[in-house]
Amino acid sequence: MKKKIDFLFAGVGGQGTILVSNILAEVGRRCGYDVKKSEVHGMSQRGGAVESHVRWGEKVYAPVVEEGGADFLLAFEMLEAARWPHYLAPGAIAIINRHRVMPPSVNLGKEKYPEEKEIEAILTGAGGQVSWVEGAAKALELGNLALAGVVLLGALSARLDEPVEVWVQAVGDLVPAKFKDLNVKAFQAGREMTVPNN
Amino acid sequence: MKKIMSGNEAFAYGAYLAGIKIGAAYPGTPSTEIIDNFSKYPGVYAEWSTNEKVAFDVGAGAAYAGGRALVAMKHVGMNVAAEALFYTSYTGMKGGLVVINADDPGMHSSQNEQDNRHYARFAKVPMLEPSDSEEAKESVKVALEISETFDTPVVVRTTTRLSHSLSLVEMEDPVADEAPAEPVAYERNASKYVMVPAYARPRHPVIEERLKKLAEFAETTPLNRIEPGDDQIGVITSGVVYQYAREVFPNATFLKLGMVYPLPNGLIRELAGRVKQVVVIEELDPFIEEHVRLLGIQTRGKDVFPNIGEFSPGRIRRCAQEAGLIPGPDQPTAAVTMPQLPGRPPMLCPGCGHRGLFYALQRLNVAAFGDIGCYTLGAAPPLNAMHTCGCMGASIGVVQGVDRVGVKDRTVAVIGDSTFFHAGVAPLISLKYNNSTSTVIVVDNRVTAMTGHQDNPGTGKTLQGADTPVIKIDELARGIGFKKVDVVNPYEFRTVVDTIKDHVQSKEPSLILAQYPCVLNIRERKPALVVDVEKCNECGNCIRIGCSPITKVEGGVSINAELCIGCGFCATICSQGAIGPQNKEGGTDQ
Incomplete structure (x- = not known):
């Protein structure tokens, strides 16, 4: 009997949440889970807030995670992480890319971008644990900000029991061939920078 | 062997497996990927028509000529194509015609959330509604069979959540290569295909007769099934909402509808006979609920589950708890206070022309x-x-x-x-x-x-x-x-x-x-611009163009180098000449 694991992705349109959540779903499939995944694209691509849901389990019905059910939150952007406290299951882990993308109201000087500790308080207040990941910094070091999501995936993988070879294989199979090595490097970097605390 | 596919990918795969050779559509979220994916299969012809009406006519013509055709559109695209839906309902066609229609509850990417199940009743054509990607694949095959058996276009309804969700799909043997058939003479049959009043009038009774036969089919098709459970609650539902309802009512008896028009009166009565309380759970309008009531069966429905917006397991659970259909949480969970955060609506891309x-x-x-x-x-x-x-x-x-x-x-x-x-x-x-x-x-x-x-x-x-x-x-x-x-x-x-x-x-x-070409499409990217704060007088012109890399900061503005594509428009409208490419000393070149 496979245990249920629900993952929620949050980010900004264009950050690559769809590709990374596809890899996660594929890892689940290869490890024998029933998997479902959901996201909405279209209008929201244009710099808007985006979300993806991935569910692993023995038998999964709904393709979306229920409020209070997410075991992991993978946030590609800090403000976007703070929108999802009501989705966290007790003890959920929020893996957050330390990266800010200013929304229009902040650009216009009408609102303030929340402080890091405020974001953390919102999520811990809902019973979650926060794990900051230097995804953007690592990605820029590797030469492309778009790799940040795969760094986060590496960080997530260190907290799960599935064999590392399956992850690496799935990353290699799903990213464009010419960026395969770079993505595997980003994945390994994320995995290595994470010390599981459970 | 199973593969993960989106609902839309699975529709395309099902169409290919069913032997459909002609596909036409106009792009529209959430239906776009259906014909996009279909076009990649061997031996098929697929096109972007200029609009949904044209696409539907292309499908009709292909089916008139004996081909098997697929037409796909979003819900409002059906408004554009409606005239074609109505005439093909009257004429029928020689080959099968499958129409995939994507509704958008919640208006993720649309101007309204019309419920296109009404089109099935309106045009008197059958409508199927799968609930995951495997069923999406199968639904196209069954739709084609129904189309060819009953001489009718068949609409397959999807929603944004089904089209853009991924789940496991069983892979099947590829379709065997066939030598292209020699063209045959076009079968001329004016009284069936020329819908002038004199020919259209005798078609109407044919359509009414067809609906009766389809209603009989709805009773026996495996698309509709009773899933036994306890005798307290009997849930009638369809589409992706079935998946949500299964989580909220794990022990209930279900009438799972894979065909939402015409509805199976016999199965609905059978379900009602098995349980104490019938509950219809459907997004948007009370389409099924009103039919159930017309049968004289008491049911819960829109009094519990609203007719506005998209459903989710959580929303269904809350509604069901409030109505007392299921018990509330054992211990009330501490309410999570939702923080006030800056919103992030979609906007024109950085550098958009x-x-x-x-x-x-x-x-x-x-x-x-x-x-x-x-x-x-x-x-x-x-x-x-x-x-x-x-x-x-x-x-x-x-x-x-x-x-x-x-x-x-x-x-x-x-x-x-x-x-x-x-x-x-x-x-x-x-x-x-x-x-x-x-x-x-x-x-x-x-x-x-x-x-x-x-x-x-x-x-x-x-x-x-x-x-x-x-x-x-x-x-x-x-x-x-x-x-x-x-x-x-x-x-x-x-x-x-x-x-x-x-x-x-x-x-x-x-x-x-x-x-000017879409900069995202041609991937145009020049070096990011920078602001010379010495020259900036904070007039706000650049802020007013609403380009996301440009942020108001203390004493001026700054441009996020990761987002800026260097289009230069902000420099054009800067009254002080304070924006320009970065020079070697870190200032601007202007």
């Missing part, structure tokens, strides 16, 4: 009657430069109506290239024919951008990658008889402003083609 045009319209305080596409985001703050948007192609007729009444404002219609080909040509001709003096601006980014960069008659490529002559919008306008036609580069602010002023003053119909 549409921005220049809308900024000019804003500065000139023009009333702009708009249309559907990326450029509808010109209505968003801080540009606030579009003032109506209703449906594809509406802009040109609307500006003509406004101008006939006459308002103090300068007025224009704003329409995108693909939208213009979809539904702008006929109103443009009408404008000219009726001696109007309105101004039409076509914002031409050389691709159907919003739905993910599909080709269109202006791009020089077909869906399947073949070269085709570019249809030039300025030449088309001149061909109609427009004398005043100008092509501008939207980044050239002064020229754009002067051209708009000139056109709105003129006493003849006119067209401005604001043309």
Whole structure:
């Protein structure tokens, strides 16, 4: 009997949440889970807030995670992480890319971008644990900000029991061939920078 | 062997497995990927038609000729194609015709959340509704069988959540290569296919008879099934909502409908006989619920689950708890207080060419009657430069109506290239024919951008990658008889402003083609610009163009180098010359 694991992705349109959540779903499939995944694209691509849901389990019905059910939150952007406290299951882990993308109201000087500790308080207040990941910094070091999501995936993988070879294989199979090595490097970097605390 | 597929990928796969060879569509979220994926299978012909009505007619013609055809569209696309749905319902067809229709509860990417199940009853055609990707694949095969058995187009209904969710799909053997069949003579049968009144009248009873037979089929098809459970609650549901309901009512008896029109009266009565309380759970309108009530069966439905917005397992659970259908949580969970956070609505991309045009319209305080596409985001703050948007192609007729009444404002219609080909040509001709003096601006980014960069008659490529002559919008306008036609580069602010002023003053119909390729599509990227804070006087011009890399900071503005693509438009409108490329010393080159 496979245990249920629900993952929620949050980010900004264009950050690559769809590709990374596809890899996660594929890892689940290869490890024998029933998997479902959901996201909405279209209008929201244009710099808007985006979300993806991935569910692993023995038998999964709904393709979306229920409020209070997410075991992991993978946030590609800090403000976007703070929108999802009501989705966290007790003890959920929020893996957050330390990266800010200013929304229009902040650009216009009408609102303030929340402080890091405020974001953390919102999520811990809902019973979650926060794990900051230097995804953007690592990605820029590797030469492309778009790799940040795969760094986060590496960080997530260190907290799960599935064999590392399956992850690496799935990353290699799903990213464009010419960026395969770079993505595997980003994945390994994320995995290595994470010390599981459970 | 199983593969993870989205609902839309699975529809395409099912169509291929079913032997469908012709596919036509106009892109529209959430249906776009159906024909996009179908086009990649061997031995098929697929096209982007200029609109959904054309796509449907192409499908009808293919099926008249004995081919098997697939047509796909979003819910509002069915409004455009409705006439074709109604005539094909009367004529039937020789080969199978499957229509996949994607509703958008929650309006993720649409102007309304109409419930297109009504079209099935309206046009008297059967409608199927799968609940995951495996069922999506199978539904196309079954739809084709029904179409060919009952001589009717068959609509398969999906929703955004099904189309854009992924789940496991069983892979099947590829379709064997067949030698293309020799063309056969077209079967002429005027009394069946020429819907003049004398021939159409005798078709109507045929259609009513067909509906009776389909209702009998609905009782026995495995698409509809009773899933036994306890005798307390009997849930009637369909589509992806079935998956949600299964989580909320794990022990209930279910009538799972894979065919939502016509409905199986016998199965509904059987379910009602098994349980103490019938509950219909359906997104949007009480389509199933009203039918159940007409059978004299008491049921819960819209009194519990609203007719507005998208459902989710959580929403269904909360509604069911409030109505006492299921117990509330054992111990009330501490309510999570939702933080007040800055919103992040979609907006024009960094460096988007549409921005220049809308900024000019804003500065000139023009009333702009708009249309559907990326450029509808010109209505968003801080540009606030579009003032109506209703449906594809509406802009040109609307500006003509406004101008006939006459308002103090300068007025224009704003329409995108693909939208213009979809539904702008006929109103443009009408404008000219009726001696109007309105101004039409076509914002031409050389691709159907919003739905993910599909080709269109202006791009020089077909869906399947073949070269085709570019249809030039300025030449088309001149061909109609427009004398005043100008092509501008939207980044050239002064020229754009002067051209708009000139056109709105003129006493003849006119067209401005604001043309620059979508920067996202051509992946144009120049070095990011920087702000010289010494020169910046905080006038706010650059902030007012609403380009996401530009942020107001203490004592000036700053440009996020990761987001900026270096288009230079902000530099064009900066009153102090404070924005420019970075020089070696870290200042600007201006």
